[in-house]
Amino acid sequence: MEIEFLRDIGQRLFKEISLFKPQFNTTALGRGASGDTTFPIDKLAEDRIIEAFEKAGAKINIISEERGSKLIQENYPSLIIDPIDGSKNAVSGIPFFSTSIAIAEGETLKSLKLGYIINLVNGDEFWAKRDEGAFFNGQRIKTRDNTMPVIIAFEASTPHNAVKQILPVLKIANRVRCFGSTALDLAYLSRGALSIFIVPTPSRIFDFSAGVLIAKESSAIVTDIEGNSIENLKIAFNTKTTLLVSANETLHKKALDLIK
Amino acid sequence: MEIEFLRDIGQRLFKEISLFKPQFNTTALGRGASGDTTFPIDKLAEDRIIEAFEKAGAKINIISEERGSKLIQENYPSLIIDPIDGSKNAVSGIPFFSTSIAIAEGETLKSLKLGYIINLVNGDEFWAKRDEGAFFNGQRIKTRDNTMPVIIAFEASTPHNAVKQILPVLKIANRVRCFGSTALDLAYLSRGALSIFIVPTPSRIFDFSAGVLIAKESSAIVTDIEGNSIENLKIAFNTKTTLLVSANETLHKKALDLIK
Numbered sequence: 001m002e003i004e005f006l007r008d009i010g011q012r013l014f015k016e017i018s019l020f021k022p023q024f025n026t027t028a029l030g031r032g033a034s035g036d037t038t039f040p041i042d043k044l045a046e047d048r049i050i051e052a053f054e055k056a057g058a059k060i061n062i063i064s065e066e067r068g069s070k071l072i073q074e075n076y077p078s079l080i081i082d083p084i085d086g087s088k089n090a091v092s093g094i095p096f097f098s099t100s101i102a103i104a105e106g107e108t109l110k111s112l113k114l115g116y117i118i119n120l121v122n123g124d125e126f127w128a129k130r131d132e133g134a135f136f137n138g139q140r141i142k143t144r145d146n147t148m149p150v151i152i153a154f155e156a157s158t159p160h161n162a163v164k165q166i167l168p169v170l171k172i173a174n175r176v177r178c179f180g181s182t183a184l185d186l187a188y189l190s191r192g193a194l195s196i197f198i199v200p201t202p203s204r205i206f207d208f209s210a211g212v213l214i215a216k217e218s219s220a221i222v223t224d225i226e227g228n229s230i231e232n233l234k235i236a237f238n239t240k241t242t243l244l245v246s247a248n249e250t251l252h253k254k255a256l257d258l259i260k
Numbered sequence: 261m262e263i264e265f266l267r268d269i270g271q272r273l274f275k276e277i278s279l280f281k282p283q284f285n286t287t288a289l290g291r292g293a294s295g296d297t298t299f300p301i302d303k304l305a306e307d308r309i310i311e312a313f314e315k316a317g318a319k320i321n322i323i324s325e326e327r328g329s330k331l332i333q334e335n336y337p338s339l340i341i342d343p344i345d346g347s348k349n350a351v352s353g354i355p356f357f358s359t360s361i362a363i364a365e366g367e368t369l370k371s372l373k374l375g376y377i378i379n380l381v382n383g384d385e386f387w388a389k390r391d392e393g394a395f396f397n398g399q400r401i402k403t404r405d406n407t408m409p410v411i412i413a414f415e416a417s418t419p420h421n422a423v424k425q426i427l428p429v430l431k432i433a434n435r436v437r438c439f440g441s442t443a444l445d446l447a448y449l450s451r452g453a454l455s456i457f458i459v460p461t462p463s464r465i466f467d468f469s470a471g472v473l474i475a476k477e478s479s480a481i482v483t484d485i486e487g488n489s490i491e492n493l494k495i496a497f498n499t500k501t502t503l504l505v506s507a508n509e510t511l512h513k514k515a516l517d518l519i520k
Contacts, residue, residue: 088435092411092453095382096356096439121382122355151352152419159412159436163423175348176419178438179356193352 003114003127006101009052010118010125013045013099017120023090023097033068033237034204039091042066045083045099053079060103065206069237077113078104078235082206084120086181095121100183102209109239110231115213117187126187128217134190141191143220143247149195149254153177153185157201165200165225168258186211186245190218195247196255200225202240205233212245220245221252225259263374263387266361269312270378270385273305273359277380283350283357293328293497294464299351302326305343305359313339320363325466329497337373338364338495342466344380346441355381360443362469369499370491375473377447386447388477394450401451403480403507409455409514413437413445417461425460425485428518446471446505450478455507456515460485462500465493472505480505481512485519 017023022041032038046066053060062070064081079101084090086097096119103114117126126141128134134141144150152173156162170176177194179185185197186208199208212222212230224230225242233239244259246252277283282301292298306326313320322330324341339361344350346357356379363374377386386401388394394401404410412433416422430436437454439445445457446468459468472482472490484490485502493499504519506512 088411092448093451094437094439094448094453095379095384119355124355151348156436159433160427160430163427163430163436167420167423167427170420170423173419175440176416176423176438177354177440178436179354180435180437188352188354191353193354 003116003129005056006114006116006127007125009049009101010099010116011123013048014118014120014123016044016048017041024093026091032066034065036065036087038066039087041090042084042087046081049081049083049099049101063206063235063237080104080206080209080235082183085183085207089180094180096179096181096184097121098181098183100206100210102213104209104235107235108231109209109212109233109235111235112209112213115210117183117210117214119184126190126214128214130213130217132217134214134217136191141218143190143218144192144195145248146195147248147250149173149251151175151177151194152196152198153179153189153194154198154200155180155182155185155203162200166198169196169198169255171258172254182207183211186215189220189245189247190214192247195251197243197245198225198255199243201242203243205235205237205239208243215245220247221249223252227256263376263389265316266374266376266387267385269309269361270359270376271383273308274378274380274383276304276308277301284353286351292326294325296325296347298326299347301350302344302347306341309341309343309359309361323466323495323497340364340466340469340495342443345443345467349440354440356439356441356444357381358441358443358447360466360470362473364469364495367495368491369469369472369493369495371495372469372473375470377443377470377474379444386450386474388474390473390477392477394474394477396451401478403450403478404452404455405508406455407508407510409433409511411435411437411454412456412458413439413449413454414458414460415440415442415445415463422460426458429456429458429515431518432514442467443471446475449480449505449507450474452507455511457503457505458485458515459503461502463503465495465497465499468503475505480507481509483512487516
C-alpha cells in the first residue's frame with residue numbers, strides 16, 4: 001500500500017461528502033466500538049475506506065473507530081482508521097473535520113509506516129511515509145523553528161479538568177485554539193501553523209496515529225504530557241495516551257516545565 | 261443598502277480568495293488602526309468592501325479594523341467591517357476565517373440593522389435584518405432549544421487569564437471549542453451548533469456587530485459576561501465589550517451563575 005492509494009480514497013470521500021453532505025443527517029445510528037455515537041457520515045466514510053482495501057485484496061488487520069478491531073492474521077500490517085475525526089463538529093454543522101488513515105507494520109507505534117489526513121471541508125491533504133518526510137498538498141513541510149509560542153492548541157474530552165491541567169502552559173501562549181479534530185491539529189502543527197498541541201485526557205489510537213507520524217516526519221517532538229516516549233505503545237484498539245506535541249525541542253521543554 | 265448588496269460583495273471576495281489565496285502571503289504590511297498586524301489578505305478584503313460601497317455612492321460612515329474610523333457626516337448610518345475575522349488562522353494556514361459586515365442606523369448597538377458573515381473557506385453565508393430573522397444560506401435559522409450545554413466556545417486575546425475566568429462555566433460543558441473567529445462563533449451558534457459562547461476579554465465592535473445581530477435574530481441571548489445589556493454601547497471604533505451569548509435563556513442563567 002502506498003500514499004497514492006490512500007489519497008485516492010481520501011479524494012473520493014471528499015467529493016462524495018462535498019456533494020451529498022451526509023453530515024447534515026444527524027440521526028444517530030447507535031454506538032460504535034469506541035463508545036461514541038455513530039452518525040451517517042461516520043458510517044459512510046468507514047464503509048468507503050474498508051471497501052477500498054477489501055477490493056484491493058489487502059492483507060491487513062483493521063482498527064477502526066466505529067467497527068472496532070478485525071484481526072485477520074497475526075503478522076499482517078494494521079490499518080488504523082478514524083473515518084471522521086471531528087464528528088461532533090461535522091454533525092453540528094461546523095466545517096472542521098477530517099479523515100485519518102494510518103498503516104503500521106509491527107506491534108508498536110514505532111512501526112507506523114504511512115499516515116494520511118484529508119480536511120473534508122477544503123480538501124487539504126497531509127501525508128507522511130516513515131523516514132521520507134511529511135507533505136502538504138504535495139509540498140514538503142516542516143514545523144515552526146520559532147521558539148516563542150504563538151498558537152497553543154488543545155483537545156479535551158472532559159473540558160473542565162483538562163483545561164485546568166493545561167492552564168499553566170497557556171501562560172506562554174499568544175493565542176489558544178481548540179478545534180475539535182486531533183488529526184487536523186497535528187496536521188496543521190506539522191506545516192507550521194501551531195507551536196504546541198496538548199491532549200491532557202487520553203487520545204485514542206485512531207485519532208492520533210496518522211497525525212503523529214506526519215508530525216514526527218515534519219520534525220515535531222512527540223511525547224505524552226509527562227514527557228515519556230509513546231513509541232512502545234501497542235498497536236491495539238484500546239491504546240490511548242495523552243499527548244504533548246511541539247514544533248521544536250525548545251518549545252517542548254518549556255511546555256513540560258510548565259506542566260510539572 | 262440591502263442584504264443582497266452585502267452578499268454580492270461577500271461572494272466575490274470568497275471567489276477571489278479561493279482562487280488567489282492571499283492568506284499564504286504572510287508579509288506583514290504594518291499595523292492597522294486596531295493595533296493588529298495587517299496582512300495582504302486583510303488589506304485586499306477591506307479594499308474590496310470599501311470600493312463596493314464607494315462605487316455604489318453609499319452615504320455611510322465607516323468603522324473598519326485596518327483603516328479605522330471615517331466619519332463623512334454625523335447622521336449617516338455606519339458601516340462596521342472586519343475584513344478578515346480570524347486573520348491569525350488565515351495567515352497560519354488554518355482554514356477557519358470569515359468576513360463580517362454590519363450596518364447600524366443610529367448611535368448605539370441597538371440600532372444595528374443588517375449583519376452579514378461569510379465563511380471564506382467554504383462559502384457558508386449568514387445574515388440577518390433587524391426584526392426579520394436570521395438566515396443561513398437562505399434558510400431561516402434558530403438557536404438550540406436544548407437546555408443541556410453541549411459545545412461551549414470561547415475566544416481569548418489573553419489566553420491564560422481568560423481561560424482561568426471561564427473555567428467554572430466549563431463544568432457544564434460536554435465539549436469546548438476555541439476557533440479563533442468571533443464572527444463565525446456567533447454565526448454557528450445562531451444555527452444551533454453551539455450552546456454558549458463566551459468572550460471574557462473585551463471583543464471589538466467590528467468583530468462582533470454582524471454576529472450579535474444574527475444571534476439576536478435567531479433568538480440567542482446576548483449580554484456582557486456580567487449579564488448587562490450591550491444595547492446602549494456606542495457605535496464607535498473604540499467600543500469593546502466582553503460577551504456572553506447563549507442559545508436560550510436557561511443556558512444563559514446557568515452560565516451567569518457559574519461565572520459569578
